[in-house]
Amino acid sequence: MTFKKALCLSLIPLTLIPIFILGISTLKITEDSVEENSVRLLEELAKSSGDSLVNYIEAQKREIVLISNLIRVKECLVAHETKTMTDKIITAGQNALSSWVSADKYYNSSYLLDEKGDVIVSSNGLYRNESFASHEIYKEFDKEEITFSEIRDSFLSEDEKVIYITSPVHAEDFTGMLVMESSLEFYDSLVVDLVFDDTGAAFIVDRNGVIISHSIREVRDTSLVHPEYNMPFKNFGEGKTQKYGIHRYEYQGQQRMAGYYIVDNVDWVLFTRQDLDEINKPINRMLMAVISMFITVSIISVIACVVLIKSFTRPIQKLREAFQRATDESDYIVCEVVGHNEFSELAHGYNKMIKRLDTKESELQYNYDLLSKEQEKTNYLAMHDYVTDLYNLRAFEIKMNEVLISGESGAVFYLGLDEFKNVNNVFGHKIGDLCLKESAKRIMSLSNNNELVARTGGDEFYLIKLGDEEAIDKFANDLLMSFKTPFVFDSIQVNLSASIGIALFPTDAVTTIEIMKCADTAMYEAKRSGKGKYSYYNEQMTVRLNRSNEILDILESVIIKGESYMAYQPEVNLSGEDIIAFEALMRVNSKNLGMIAPNEFIPLAESSGKIISIGEWVIESAALFVKELLERGQKFDYISVNISTVQLGQANFVDMVLNIIDKIGIEPKYILLEITESVFMSESSRNVEKLSILRDKGIKIALDDFGTGYSSMQYLADLPVDFLKIDKCFIDEIAFNEKKRGIVKVIIDMAHYLGMQVVAEGVETKEQLDILKRMDCDIIQGYYYYKPMKQEDILEVLYKINEY
Numbered sequence: 040m041t042f043k044k045a046l047c048l049s050l051i052p053l054t055l056i057p058i059f060i061l062g063i064s065t066l067k068i069t070e071d072s073v074e075e076n077s078v079r080l081l082e083e084l085a086k087s088s089g090d091s092l093v094n095y096i097e098a099q100k101r102e103i104v105l106i107s108n109l110i111r112v113k114e115c116l117v118a119h120e121t122k123t124m125t126d127k128i129i130t131a132g133q134n135a136l137s138s139w140v141s142a143d144k145y146y147n148s149s150y151l152l153d154e155k156g157d158v159i160v161s162s163n164g165l166y167r168n169e170s171f172a173s174h175e176i177y178k179e180f181d182k183e184e185i186t187f188s189e190i191r192d193s194f195l196s197e198d199e200k201v202i203y204i205t206s207p208v209h210a211e212d213f214t215g216m217l218v219m220e221s222s223l224e225f226y227d228s229l230v231v232d233l234v235f236d237d238t239g240a241a242f243i244v245d246r247n248g249v250i251i252s253h254s255i256r257e258v259r260d261t262s263l264v265h266p267e268y269n270m271p272f273k274n275f276g277e278g279k280t281q282k283y284g285i286h287r288y289e290y291q292g293q294q295r296m297a298g299y300y301i302v303d304n305v306d307w308v309l310f311t312r313q314d315l316d317e318i319n320k321p322i323n324r325m326l327m328a329v330i331s332m333f334i335t336v337s338i339i340s341v342i343a344c345v346v347l348i349k350s351f352t353r354p355i356q357k358l359r360e361a362f363q364r365a366t367d368e369s370d371y372i373v374c375e376v377v378g379h380n381e382f383s384e385l386a387h388g389y390n391k392m393i394k395r396l397d398t399k400e401s402e403l404q405y406n407y408d409l410l411s412k413e414q415e416k417t418n419y420l421a422m423h424d425y426v427t428d429l430y431n432l433r434a435f436e437i438k439m440n441e442v443l444i445s446g447e448s449g450a451v452f453y454l455g456l457d458e459f460k461n462v463n464n465v466f467g468h469k470i471g472d473l474c475l476k477e478s479a480k481r482i483m484s485l486s487n488n489n490e491l492v493a494r495t496g497g498d499e500f501y502l503i504k505l506g507d508e509e510a511i512d513k514f515a516n517d518l519l520m521s522f523k524t525p526f527v528f529d530s531i532q533v534n535l536s537a538s539i540g541i542a543l544f545p546t547d548a549v550t551t552i553e554i555m556k557c558a559d560t561a562m563y564e565a566k567r568s569g570k571g572k573y574s575y576y577n578e579q580m581t582v583r584l585n586r587s588n589e590i591l592d593i594l595e596s597v598i599i600k601g602e603s604y605m606a607y608q609p610e611v612n613l614s615g616e617d618i619i620a621f622e623a624l625m626r627v628n629s630k631n632l633g634m635i636a637p638n639e640f641i642p643l644a645e646s647s648g649k650i651i652s653i654g655e656w657v658i659e660s661a662a663l664f665v666k667e668l669l670e671r672g673q674k675f676d677y678i679s680v681n682i683s684t685v686q687l688g689q690a691n692f693v694d695m696v697l698n699i700i701d702k703i704g705i706e707p708k709y710i711l712l713e714i715t716e717s718v719f720m721s722e723s724s725r726n727v728e729k730l731s732i733l734r735d736k737g738i739k740i741a742l743d744d745f746g747t748g749y750s751s752m753q754y755l756a757d758l759p760v761d762f763l764k765i766d767k768c769f770i771d772e773i774a775f776n777e778k779k780r781g782i783v784k785v786i787i788d789m790a791h792y793l794g795m796q797v798v799a800e801g802v803e804t805k806e807q808l809d810i811l812k813r814m815d816c817d818i819i820q821g822y823y824y825y826k827p828m829k830q831e832d833i834l835e836v837l838y839k840i841n842e843y
């Protein structure tokens with residue numbers, strides 16, 4: 040049950056019940072008092088009227104006794120009985136009677152009768168000597184008592200109803216009777232006055248119930264026997280009823296109340312009656328008034344209660360609604376604050392709480408959104424590459440597994456950008472990233488929706504291409520073609536090519552790992568065979584790959600196991616007579632694989648990092664050889680050592696070189712470090728700094744393979760370089776390619792201009808030598824004069840030269 044309902048159910052009855060009780064008791068009290076008053080009035084009326092009646096009758100009785108004792112009356116009787124009647128006596132008797140009659144206006148006539156009933160004398164002189172013996176009056180005559188008759192017809196007129204009062208007259212031995220005919224008018228006058236209200240009336244009945252007089256004229260003369268008269272009278276006779284009192288009776292279906300008075304000296308009863316309805320009229324009016332008052336007060340109370348309850352419960356209701364809506368609609372509804380009381384405080388509290396909840400929820404929502412976004416990002420990043428927005432390795436593997444399970448056939452492309460490292464080095468990482476993005480775009484533009492493209496790190500992309508070999512081949516060509524257009528970013532143009540390895544599934548392999556391996560191998564092969572190409576995987580590639588792995592194994596312990604040694608290739612002057620220097624070239628002679636060419640093991644040593652320890656060994660070996668040559672009294676300018684970019688990148692490179700020189704105890708000027716242009720591309724300033732330090736110490740620096748890389752004449756001027764070594768590919772064509780010859784000429788002139796000496800590498804013919812001589816090249820290195828030789832062979836050669 041709601042609080043409001045409970046309040047209604049308790050407050051309204053609580054208010055109504057007292058009002059009801061009050062109304063009922065007021066009604067009861069007033070009803071009682073009104074009824075009592077009315078009834079008492081009836082009784083009082085009856086009593087006072089009855090008293091008058093009794094007094095009147097007593098007076099009449101006294102009068103008749105008085106008259107019956109009058110001498111004149113008695114003389115009349117005696118004279119009549121003794122027959123001595125004279126006129127004088129008659130006149131005296133008649134006078135006595137007539138004066139008696141005239142004394143009361145309600146007396147009609149009076150008579151003196153003898154014992155036989157004959158009229159002796161009358162007040163009006165009538166009926167003298169007539170006999171009344173047959174008359175009922177005479178029959179009822181009581182010789183001892185005064186009697187009041189019942190209602191009779193008048194002697195004088197049969198139309199008039201009268202009462203006869205009789206009294207015995209005793210004179211000497213004779214008995215006579217005095218009769219007074221009394222009209223009913225006195226009684227009428229008595230009851231007529233007792234008419235009141237609408238139904239209030241009075242009447243007098245005799246002992247037989249015959250109406251002597253009635254305030255209603257029509258009833259008065261009917262001499263009806265009143266049906267209810269006898270009740271009090273009867274009981275009175277039995278001594279049970281009081282002389283006067285209240286009597287209730289029903290007449291013609293109408294309840295009536297009557298006051299009665301028993302006129303005991305004549306056995307009459309006087310009634311004052313009124314209809315109960317009329318008596319109750321004021322009570323009914325009062326009842327109506329009380330009822331309407333009760334209803335009005337009830338309505339007012341109920342309204343007041345409802346208004347009060349409403350005003351009390353409204354804040355609670357509001358609060359409840361707010362709560363309900365807050366829970367149902369999961370929306371923060373602020374509660375309307377009504378009034379200034381505990382409830383409004385509660386509402387204020389609720390609103391505060393709601394506001395705090397709201398802000399908390401907003402915070403939560405905000406954090407949740409942040410988290411969701413983070414989660415989305417994380418999810419996205421978990422499967423995507425952040426630079427190109429392509430899928431990542433993980434996504435590729437998942438997709439690849441799906442494709443394999445589906446049983447479809449196709450190819451995995453492994454695409455690597457050629458020399459991408461150089462792009463980063465030359466143009467910076469920003470451009471490098473732009474190149475990656477552009478590459479991704481170009482690759483994507485060639486792919487279908489169901490073909491996945493992923494960047495798996497650095498400059499490597501994996502692609503899944505479904506379809507037959509023809510489609511795969513076309514796709515590979517399209518891919519290569521798409522890289523033919525240079526990448527242009529603002530004013531910068533970058534030329535990029537891609538090498539692609541292709542592995543077919545399920546032909547080449549059936550698991551993701553194996554397929555990826557095959558594609559890797561094929562790509563490696565594509566790069567090895569000249570870049571900007573694609574190659575399909577074949578099993579020989581695996582053989583080659585296995586060989587690479589074997590070489591890597593060998594390199595791991597090549598020095599400890601004594602599977603390596605140093606060869607030295609002399610560098611001579613133009614005439615070929617003097618050996619000016621030697622280039623130290625490492626050799627590997629494995630027990631398992633035999634001689635392994637530097638072009639095969641050096642890249643592997645570089646990519647595996649082995650080059651660092653190996654390179655150190657090379658420098659040490661060269662330094663030792665310098666020492667030995669010097670100790671043997673040989674004259675030469677330096678021994679040049681090839682330095683890999685990886686080595687130079689080592690933080691301790693400078694210290695390492697200087698320590699070895701210092702340890703072995705040679706002058707730094709006998710060591711020349713051959714570096715390639717790539718050294719100046721990554722971390723160029725640092726590398727320049729390192730080389731400058733070494734150069735300051737006396738170590739010589741040469742730029743190897745000049746002309747193959749990003750040779751820029753401009754930066755040459757700023758480099759700490761003493762020698763330029765023109766790459767063999769220029770020398771190879773110098774005899775028949777005029778263009779190349781021109782380039783070589785420019786290089787030599789420029790180097791000289793910059794104060795550098797020029798070494799020509801790979802000089803194999805007299806022709807080449809002659810051209811270089813004409814170009815004023817400084818030093819010749821090539822098979823034309825010497826091949827790289829073991830240490831002992833060099834010594835032998837030197838001996839021979841020295842002999843000459």
Ligand code: C2E
Binds near residue numbers: 657682821
């Ligand atoms: P490079 O520094 O350009 O070395 C010169 C290469 O040309 C040597 O090959 C040498 O034998 C070869 N050569 C010289 N004259 C002629 C010629 O007239 N005809 C022909 N056909 N070849 C000639 P090699 O010894 O096989 O070395 C190849 C490359 O391996 C070297 O090229 C160098 O880059 C690298 N390398 C060799 N030894 C070392 C080393 O100890 N450390 C490092 N970092 N790299 C080395």
Ligand code: CA
Binds near residue numbers: 681743
């Ligand atoms: Ca070299």
Ligand code: CA
Binds near residue numbers: 766767800
């Ligand atoms: Ca070279």
